[in-house]
């Protein structure tokens with residue numbers, strides 16, 4: 001069984017009378033790329049800050065690598081790397097000098113970690129350039145280099161691809177996948193750029209109003225968002241039998257006595273309908289259904305617009 005990297009139980013964070021994170025129960029296993037998806041103000045940053053020890057929970061508990069309690073959590077947090085809020089880099093120092101500054105400040109003994117981190121994020125050839133000359137994409141990658149300086153087992157990233165162009169987003173995504181594949185780094189990443197997360201996430205947590213409204217694996221989400229052909233007929237069991245017989249269809253889901261979903265035959269619905277009608281089945285409707293990740297999330301939180 002895979003190691004549980006993070007677990008929270010009934011975690012709550014209030015600011016005065018306002019509840020930013022409410023009764024949060026999340027579990028992350030080693031190797032997960034967990035996408036925390038939520039609109040502005042949903043409580044993503046507050047949750048990530050609690051994990052990193054930047055703000056205390058009001059109530060509830062959490063475990064990191066199996067450790068709980070203030071002291072043990074503090075020690076376990078040394079195995080975390082994070083980007084929460086923009087890291088402060090000195091504009092007139094080079095990328096190398098900036099990272100070296102943080103290496104010393106954080107007491108990281110391994111001297112070549114700066115070189116390694118820059119190499120990992122693809123900034124090794126510009127390590128001597130001043131931070132102020134960096135593009136936004138390079139700055140974000142340098143932020144990631146800082147987050148992995150301590151070779152973390154768990155990476156916590158708050159909207160790390162905000163403001164990046166499509167190329168920058170792709171590069172950033174590839175680095176995260178490389179970290180996950182090569183080092184088995186567990187990654188918790190928040191974003192409202194839903195389409196982007198769908199390319200890397202292995203699990204999803206949908207958060208709204210401080211509550212985790214749904215938790216799904218990538219496979220489960222794919223199933224929910226898949227395109228299907230929905231048929232309204234007079235007898236769904238008989239219709240399924242006809243389609244299995246005529247087209248050897250295997251992916252037929254009977255929803256109720258008169259409704260069925262097909263994951264095959266989408267390219268030629270007219271043949272599906274014709275076969276059913278020829279077998280004496282009445283077809284009242286045949287239409288494609290399916291949602292992309294963004295629509296799925298909007299439906300889930302009740303149609304509120306994503307900012």
Ligand SMILES: Nc1ncnc2c1ncn2[C@@H]1O[C@H](COP(=O)(O)OP(=O)(O)OP(=O)(O)O)[C@@H](O)[C@H]1O
Pocket residue numbers: 015018019020038039040041042043044045046047
């Ligand atoms: N220190 C604080 N004092 C008072 N309210 C706060 C504080 N920090 C966060 N909040 C409130 O808690 C709610 C959740 O904020 P949070 O930053 O966690 O949301 P978010 O999902 O990260 O949103 P965004 O995508 O905009 O960053 C917001 O309504 C915010 O105003």
